Amino acid sequence: MTKEQPPPRPSEQPKLRDVAKAAGVHAATASRALNPDTRGLVNAETARRVLKVAKALGYRPNPIARSLKTARTRTVGLVIPDLTNPLFPPIVRGIEEVLEAAGYSAWLTNTDDDPRREQTLIDSLRSRQVEGLIVATARLRHPLLESLHRQGVRMVLINRRTQEPDIPSVTADDAVGTALAVKHLAGLGHRRIAHLAGPRHTSTGVIRASAFRHAIRDHGLADDPELTVECAQWTEEEGARAMSGLLERGVECTAVVAGNDLIALGCYDAFSRHGLSCPDDVSVVGFNDMPFLDKLRPPLTTVALPHHDIGVEAARMLLECIEEPERHPRSVLLPVSLAVRGSTASLRGSTGAGATAGKARRPRR
Amino acid sequence: MTKEQPPPRPSEQPKLRDVAKAAGVHAATASRALNPDTRGLVNAETARRVLKVAKALGYRPNPIARSLKTARTRTVGLVIPDLTNPLFPPIVRGIEEVLEAAGYSAWLTNTDDDPRREQTLIDSLRSRQVEGLIVATARLRHPLLESLHRQGVRMVLINRRTQEPDIPSVTADDAVGTALAVKHLAGLGHRRIAHLAGPRHTSTGVIRASAFRHAIRDHGLADDPELTVECAQWTEEEGARAMSGLLERGVECTAVVAGNDLIALGCYDAFSRHGLSCPDDVSVVGFNDMPFLDKLRPPLTTVALPHHDIGVEAARMLLECIEEPERHPRSVLLPVSLAVRGSTASLRGSTGAGATAGKARRPRR
DNA sequence: CGCCCTACCGCAATCGATTGCAATACCAGA
DNA sequence: TCTGGTATTGCAATCGATTGCGGTAGGGCG
Numbered sequence: 130m131t132k133e134q135p136p137p138r139p140s141e142q143p144k145l146r147d148v149a150k151a152a153g154v155h156a157a158t159a160s161r162a163l164n165p166d167t168r169g170l171v172n173a174e175t176a177r178r179v180l181k182v183a184k185a186l187g188y189r190p191n192p193i194a195r196s197l198k199t200a201r202t203r204t205v206g207l208v209i210p211d212l213t214n215p216l217f218p219p220i221v222r223g224i225e226e227v228l229e230a231a232g233y234s235a236w237l238t239n240t241d242d243d244p245r246r247e248q249t250l251i252d253s254l255r256s257r258q259v260e261g262l263i264v265a266t267a268r269l270r271h272p273l274l275e276s277l278h279r280q281g282v283r284m285v286l287i288n289r290r291t292q293e294p295d296i297p298s299v300t301a302d303d304a305v306g307t308a309l310a311v312k313h314l315a316g317l318g319h320r321r322i323a324h325l326a327g328p329r330h331t332s333t334g335v336i337r338a339s340a341f342r343h344a345i346r347d348h349g350l351a352d353d354p355e356l357t358v359e360c361a362q363w364t365e366e367e368g369a370r371a372m373s374g375l376l377e378r379g380v381e382c383t384a385v386v387a388g389n390d391l392i393a394l395g396c397y398d399a400f401s402r403h404g405l406s407c408p409d410d411v412s413v414v415g416f417n418d419m420p421f422l423d424k425l426r427p428p429l430t431t432v433a434l435p436h437h438d439i440g441v442e443a444a445r446m447l448l449e450c451i452e453e454p455e456r457h458p459r460s461v462l463l464p465v466s467l468a469v470r471g472s473t474a475s476l477r478g479s480t481g482a483g484a485t486a487g488k489a490r491r492p493r494r
Numbered sequence: 495m496t497k498e499q500p501p502p503r504p505s506e507q508p509k510l511r512d513v514a515k516a517a518g519v520h521a522a523t524a525s526r527a528l529n530p531d532t533r534g535l536v537n538a539e540t541a542r543r544v545l546k547v548a549k550a551l552g553y554r555p556n557p558i559a560r561s562l563k564t565a566r567t568r569t570v571g572l573v574i575p576d577l578t579n580p581l582f583p584p585i586v587r588g589i590e591e592v593l594e595a596a597g598y599s600a601w602l603t604n605t606d607d608d609p610r611r612e613q614t615l616i617d618s619l620r621s622r623q624v625e626g627l628i629v630a631t632a633r634l635r636h637p638l639l640e641s642l643h644r645q646g647v648r649m650v651l652i653n654r655r656t657q658e659p660d661i662p663s664v665t666a667d668d669a670v671g672t673a674l675a676v677k678h679l680a681g682l683g684h685r686r687i688a689h690l691a692g693p694r695h696t697s698t699g700v701i702r703a704s705a706f707r708h709a710i711r712d713h714g715l716a717d718d719p720e721l722t723v724e725c726a727q728w729t730e731e732e733g734a735r736a737m738s739g740l741l742e743r744g745v746e747c748t749a750v751v752a753g754n755d756l757i758a759l760g761c762y763d764a765f766s767r768h769g770l771s772c773p774d775d776v777s778v779v780g781f782n783d784m785p786f787l788d789k790l791r792p793p794l795t796t797v798a799l800p801h802h803d804i805g806v807e808a809a810r811m812l813l814e815c816i817e818e819p820e821r822h823p824r825s826v827l828l829p830v831s832l833a834v835r836g837s838t839a840s841l842r843g844s845t846g847a848g849a850t851a852g853k854a855r856r857p858r859r
Numbered sequence: 860c861g862c863c864c865t866a867c868c869g870c871a872a873t874c875g876a877t878t879g880c881a882a883t884a885c886c887a888g889a
Numbered sequence: 890t891c892t893g894g895t896a897t898t899g900c901a902a903t904c905g906a907t908t909g910c911g912g913t914a915g916g917g918c919g
Contacts, residue, residue: 194905426791559875
């Protein structure tokens with residue numbers, strides 16, 4: 130009966146033809162007048178008139194129509210593991226800041242570190258005709274990304290990289306950050322420092338782990354393979370699991386360099402389960418400097434990354450790849466610093482007395 | 495010279511015509527075969543053939559072209575104050591989960607609580623032809639949103655509302671949450687409880703404040719106007735400012751209900767500046783249950799919101815508004831609960847002895 | 860005065876899909 | 890055998906903008 134279905138919006142928005150008509154010119158002329166790049170092709174007076182009419186009518190070009198014709202969407206895809214990881218929001222904001230200024234916008238997707246989801250999401254992004262990708266889910270071996278790269282999909286990796294060095298990336302200086310952490314702990318007198326490494330299949334995991342070994346040796350500290358444990362994921366749970374394992378195996382250590390802040394938080398959990406106190410019994414250094422770390426119990430000492438800048442830099446780089454494809458891709462390493470807080474303390478007492486399960490020195494109240 | 499500029503992608507993607515040709519039918523038939531709703535119009539055998547060819551060629555319909563013709567983008571806009579506020583990521587994920595399942599996707603924008611930016615961003619979203627808006631930046635008086643609503647722009651408000659009750663919204667049950675907080679503190683023996691209210695121009699601010707007064711009276715507690723202070727913004731800084739003001743004016747209180755978690759964090763700052771200890775000297779309850787609150791010093795007792803569900807519910811509601819515009823808009827109030835942690839303690843000692851500046855009972859070490 | 864060139868503008872095709880309408884074929888019933 | 894219907898499919902217009910190409914007018918120059 131009354132099954133009339135008017136096209137969702139009767140298009141109250143004025144279109145180019147309306148502007149053209151009102152200005153007494155052809156749509157083509159109006160189009161050229163509106164576009165700064167082609168404005169030179171039309172009489173200055175005419176252009177002025179078109180502009181005025183357009184503003185008066187409140188004309189807004191329809192990006193859909195434009196995209197269809199120009200095959201450009203001014204749109205990029207953002208692929209991150211999980212937005213609720215506090216590391217990402219500041220990065221995302223940095224990215225959007227740059228994109229917005231350049232007239233681009235971004236689709237945001239969360240893979241939850243599931244390769245199948247990643248595949249699906251990237252497919253979907255591509256079918257939405259994104260012009261580029263910013264990807265934070267790289268694994269060292271990453272056939273999907275490598276194949277996309279070979280297909281000429283513009284992308285820049287953030288945070289993590291693949292083995293393939295040709296793919297542009299923006300990462301923090303993991304090696305320097307790790308060295309900073311070790312140096313700090315060594316300076317506090319720690320000799321047996323453990324490392325709860327991130328997963329071996331991520332660049333950050335292996336780079337930080339190898340930087341850790343180097344730093345340990347440089348400072349002449351205990352270079353015991355038992356002191357390094359790999360976490361299967363960058364999560365609090367894995368951190369707790371790894372730390373507990375260390376404690377339960379009776380591995381002695383007075384400090385730990387966590388692969389990232391979440392893993393460090395896991396250490397906190399493990400400590401409280403084992404009746405240890407941080408930093409009195411064990412010092413901990415995190416990595417990333419997520420928000421609110423200064424309010425933790427205790428405030429976490431960590432390697433601070435320029436989150437916002439990572440986003441800014443990545444977005445700039447991607448725009449460059451898009452707008453001047455000839456340029457050689459490059460990768461940048463952003464500087465880090467150490468945020469010293471309350472989770473690290475100088476080693477008191479004599480020596481070697483480290484934390485081991487069962488002989489906690491400060492039982493929990 | 496070599497200034498050849500091939501259209502960005504020579505469109506290696508097969509298009510509908512390619513599929514049609516390969517299947518030996520007209521594009522129109524292929525289109526109908528591919529669309530489940532119109533598949534009935536074509537011979538079953540033909541449809542099968544088209545589907546097979548499409549899959550073989552890896553055909554993906556071009557959503558741009560489709561949108562141009564159908565005037566539907568299957569896209570919505572998300573307007574939030576600031577993604578780095580940990581309250582939002584879980585909500586956003588809830589939203590995207592529902593949208594994704596329904597074949598929609600979302601543009602995310604941050605207003606930084608700046609009305610001009612908000613205006614610009616919403617304009618931009620509209621020109622990108624979003625089919626609806628999810629807005630988390632509502633103020634009680636909000637001409638922009640009200641006008642959009644009158645213009646028939648589908649939207650649902652989250653977290654906060656406007657005065658205009660017709661606009662659908664999804665919010666937590668602020669009144670109950672506040673009552674829970676007060677009841678908890680009263681149960682611990684507190685008599686003089688302060689409230690650091692959120693801004694008066696937000697619904698959450700006024701609802702929580704008024705619920706606070708009600709609860710205070712219901713429990714027969716000190717109903718002193720001095721005990722309520724308004725924060726100009728929902729930020730840590732404002733919380734610190736408000737709490738410090740209270741302390742410096744010598745207003746006695748042994749507990750405070752903060753307008754939200756960030757304001758509660760500000761209290762922590764103020765306490766440490768004034769040499770007070772939480773919860774020994776003053777108890778604090780937050781609101782929102784942001785992530786990681788359990789790791790704070792002390793772990794913050796707070797009113798827990800169903801973040802994810804807020805997103806889910808809002809997205810569902812928006813889709814409903816879009817797909818069946820006839821339905822009457824509704825608003826939902828989601829249940830909250832109290833997460834009791836370490837920032838609240840029972841009132842020890844005798845009576846009335848509250849926290850005031852200058853006579854801190856536990857000077858900071 | 861005629862020709863060429865430039866500046867400006869309009870025509871019409873195009874991007875890739877959707878969809879109203881028309882055409883065809885085939886079948887049943889009269 | 891003719892008519893009406895139904896099931897399929899094709900034709901062509903359309904969404905709103907962009908752009909190659911052609912046309913016109915007017916100025917400069919010979």
